[in-house]
Amino acid sequence: MYIRGVNSQGRFLDIFEVVEFDHVACSSSNGLEGTCLHEFDCQKVGGMVLGSCADGFGSCCVVQFSCDSRTSAPVGWFTNPGFPSPSSNRMSCTASIDKASRDITQIRLDFQSFEMLPPTGGNCEQDQFIVTGQNANNVIPILCGINTGQHVYIDVGHVEGPVNLSIQSITADNRLFSIKVTQLTPADDLAAPVGCIQYFTAVQGHLESFNYRDRSDTIVGKKPSYLNNLNYAMCVERRPDTCSITYTNAGAMQIVNFDNEGLPVIPPRQAGVEVFNCPTDWLLIAAVRLCGDRFNDGTVIQDFTLDAPVTDDSNGPVVVWFRSDSVYNGRGFKLQYQQNSCSST
Incomplete structure (x- = not known):
């Protein structure tokens, strides 16, 4: 003009x-x-x-904030002190997020970088990422380890705020985090169904357990593993022209279960199915519990030493549940999903 x-x-x-x-x-x-x-x-x-x-x-x-900050920006970045370089100090770092308007019902966190010390025996003891101030029925698990590329949704529709994002660490090791904070109303394209900690909208993509990836600088004796005491839903937006969704193993799957004597319930390098094999730690897909060192529900290939695709053709929302107990943990899972057109089913 x-x-x-x-x-x-x-x-x-x-x-x-x-x-x-x-x-x-x-x-x-x-x-x-x-x-x-x-x-x-x-x-x-x-x-x-x-x-x-x-x-x-x-x-x-760019709206960027770090420790002891308070913001109501609709979109901003919570970063470690000194970002983009890692911080090597002990820290008690909290950022407070005020809702940008009364219409805000969710906050989405995208972990562009998230490199902290890993859990010990499945528990985040040295480093902790903690979310507080959200809806009482929307518990976000305490996270640690490597979660770069992951995201979580925080339901805040029933609270005034603020929502607090805290990093607690007790050692002077390197930490690097850059977390995109996006406030959402129900009308926003990124808004997720209530209760979904993760939400995927693409026709194909990956579902991955927290702390599945290797740390960029190797820590002796520490291998990637999922966390204890998890119980959360990963949701996929059903596309209007699709009638089923197929999951395949895209990594080294390991979801462990042990009996009362501390012995493995499932033989090594085999898949486990349903309550007898997967009493405490499991993925739930199409109402079937899956666990073990292979991904296979037995309906396609009954050789449980092999991985096999799992297809969910049920009606309703597409939801994958993951649950773990407070005692044992394994590497976790990385699944590729593909939504299938109605003409191919």
């Missing part, structure tokens, strides 16, 4: 241009996703200009 003004003597002023552009995502100089805004608008929301966008007419605005 071009504007031309006239001064008090009736002479035309120089032509200048007011550029309008969409407030889309942009890449900032420190690797965090920002929003393309006018510089003045960025300052109003408490953000920092970390690059340009819209062919140089806009500013890549």
Whole structure:
């Protein structure tokens, strides 16, 4: 849009241009996703200009906060002190999130970077990521280890706020975290069904247990493992032209169960199915409990030493449950899912 003004003597002023552009995502100089805004608008929301966008007419605005911060920004980043470098200090670090409006019912956390010390025997003892202030019936598990690429949803529709995100550590090892905090109303595209800690909307993708990945700097004697005392739902948006969803093993699966004498319930390198094999630790897919060192429910291939696809063609929401006890834990799971068109089922 071009504007031309006239001064008090009736002479035309120089032509200048007011550029309008969409407030889309942009890449900032420190690797965090920002929003393309006018510089003045960025300052109003408490953000920092970390690059340009819209062919140089806009500013890549990033709202970034760290320890002892409080924000009501609709979108922002909770980062470790000194980010993008790791922090090597003991820390008690809390950021408080006020709801941007009364319409906010969820907060989505995307872990762009999440590298902390791993659990000990399934318990987060040295490092802890803790969420408080959410709905009383929406417990977010205490997390630690490597969770880069994961996400969680926090239900906040029945609380005024703030919601507190805390990192607690007791040693001086390196920690690196950059967590995108997005506030959501029920009308937002990213909004998840109530009660889903994770929500996937693509036709295909991966479901992965927390702390499944290897740490970037190896810790002697510490292997990736899932956490104790988990009980949560991973939900997949059913696409309108699909009638089933197929899961396949995409990694080294290990969901363990032991009897009262401390002996494995399932033989090594075999799949376990249902309550007898999977009494305490299990994935629930299509109302069937699955566990063990292989992914196979026995309906396709009855050789339990092999992995086999598992297809859910039931009606209703697509939900995968994971549960673990307070005693034993294994590597975890990484499943690839594929939604199937109705014409192929």
